[in-house]
Amino acid sequence: MRQLKKRAQFLKAARGRKIVRRGFVLQAVAHNEDCDMGPGIGYTVTKKVGNAPQRNRVKRRLRALSQEFAEKFDPKFNYVLIGRQEALHEPFNELKKSLARALGKIHVERSAASHAIDRKSKS
């Protein structure tokens, strides 16, 4: 898995599909980069969540969460996980269930999204 590091990559992912869950927001968008490195994942935790230790904790829980679902991510896509305040105290099993459902849903809608991008590029 790659980690997203450029601001442009985050801005691009924000224009893709979006699914809001209790602990986090999942964004996904197709990319034209090298697929050998696996899917790209970035994490965003804003100052709204809390002070520095709380933000660190949310980011670490999200990172551990995506580690559990490493094979469920599509190498042709870039993902961004946005942490919310509930991710601080939500039981980890609940977060796992939420991400499993969100991944299943976003993979269904993904095809439609990629069609939209195709249509855009054609026109």
Add this chain to the structure above:
RNA sequence: UCAGUUGGUCGGGCAGUCGCUCCUUUUAGGAGAGGAAAGUCCGGACUCCAUGGAGACACGGUGCCGGAUAACGUCCGGCGAGGGCGACCUUAGGGAAAGUGCCACAGAAAGCAAACCGCCGCGUUUAGCGCGGUAAGGGUGAAAGGGUGCGGUAAGAGCGCACCGCGGAGCUGGCAACAGGUUCGGCAUGGUAAACCCCACCGGGAGCAAAACCAAAUAGGGAUGGCAUAGUACAAGCUUGCUUGUGCGGAUCGGUUUCCAGAUCAGUCAUCCGGGUUGGUUGCAUAAGCCCUCUGGCAACAGAUGGCUCAGAUGAAUGGCUGCCACGCAGAUUUUUCUGCCUUACAGAAUCCGGCUUAUAGACCAACUGACAAU
């Protein structure tokens, strides 16, 4: 036992499993957030800016004395003043007879004193008025020109005396701030310097996104305008009027300026157009380092022997989950036990140190003080 003062320490532990960053001797092993990592308020190290030394001016900071320190507005030990029964605490604490300003309201008067009421004397002759003396009393105020007492006086007053305060001189103790006697003066010097100011001391600016190097890419720019466009002597070379070198001279370089030393320069500045502003390495952790013991010092701290190596990320590692224990909180139960929650409060390194300030659930240790009880 209760109440309190001061100083200090810690601020979850163990195990399993899956991961992250760095290092090494790479089937593996080791290390991996704090007392404040925070606020960015002071002081430094280091780097760059052509600056360095001396003087003057300006600006800013500090401000009892002595010491510690690389330095400090920090720390330690004293002194003075204030508070507390006490342990102890607080303290922006130089100069008000160098000068200027200010002291609202109230009050007669707020600083070369001053007479509203009152008191006393004299004159006039009668609910009083006029002239003079008087700061003891009343009243106002944050503050009324030393305080208390006795004498003195027409009434009063440092007018005189004693004590206290104040000031001068000198003595003793102390490195000093200062303290304690002695003697003289006879009250002169209201407060305010986090008002100007005076005095003493200190201070160049920007900051690791500093700065250096490597690689890639692009460029080695163009146009317009302003200001300069400089000279001179000597030497060498030849192309014989140019080039190079040296000296004198010129310009620029600190907050301003003078002097001395030094550096840079053949163009420079402004505007517009065009291009670029990416990645990596170093800086970057062996240091004003930490620990034990000893020595000197009341202490801050200094010195010595020995031992240790202790985060190094850069969309930024240092974690997720599970089990047990300890503590705390809540509920049920109400001697006990069970369940749940936080796995704890404040809070996350970003070049590195010394401080300050602010936040902090709770636990522990030591010394000391007061009260009560017992001996």
